[in-house]
Amino acid sequence: MKKYFFVVLAIICSYTSSFAQSKTPKAVITAFNSAYPNAKKVKWDKEDNNFEASFKLNKIANSVVFNNEGEILETEVEINFNELPKKAVNYIIKNYKNQKVKETAKIITAKGNIIYEAEIKGKDIFFDNNGNLITKDKIS
Numbered sequence: 001m002k003k004y005f006f007v008v009l010a011i012i013c014s015y016t017s018s019f020a021q022s023k024t025p026k027a028v029i030t031a032f033n034s035a036y037p038n039a040k041k042v043k044w045d046k047e048d049n050n051f052e053a054s055f056k057l058n059k060i061a062n063s064v065v066f067n068n069e070g071e072i073l074e075t076e077v078e079i080n081f082n083e084l085p086k087k088a089v090n091y092i093i094k095n096y097k098n099q100k101v102k103e104t105a106k107i108i109t110a111k112g113n114i115i116y117e118a119e120i121k122g123k124d125i126f127f128d129n130n131g132n133l134i135t136k137d138k139i140s
Helices: 002-022 026-035 086-095
Strands: 040-047 050-057 060-066 072-078 101-109 114-120 123-128 133-138
Touching (some): 026 060, 086 123
Antiparallel strands (some): 040 050, 050 060, 060 072, 101 114
């Protein structure tokens, strides 16, 4: 019985993934495949009026947000904590002592601006390219 449950679950998961991709505009999928031909484990989500692909590239977590026309709005790449700007690292060490940093990322906007993100204790904390604090948002 368990065996059949897992088979059905696998079928549902693969259908859900293909359904999400089928709702993604062709221009977006074409742009993604062109920009990231070696992407693995691609998962599509609708984010407001845009489309986000989460994927692995060279075993590193990435995501990219496209508009309906297939233009890249932002990219996000997982980075190590020590790759954050020094000022951001110092801020986190001072203000979040003994708290686990769950994830850190480098975000590049469509205009080429770089933003760093650290997820700590249910909050996303954002820093500019120089490590200055921009904002703290609760994760919903």
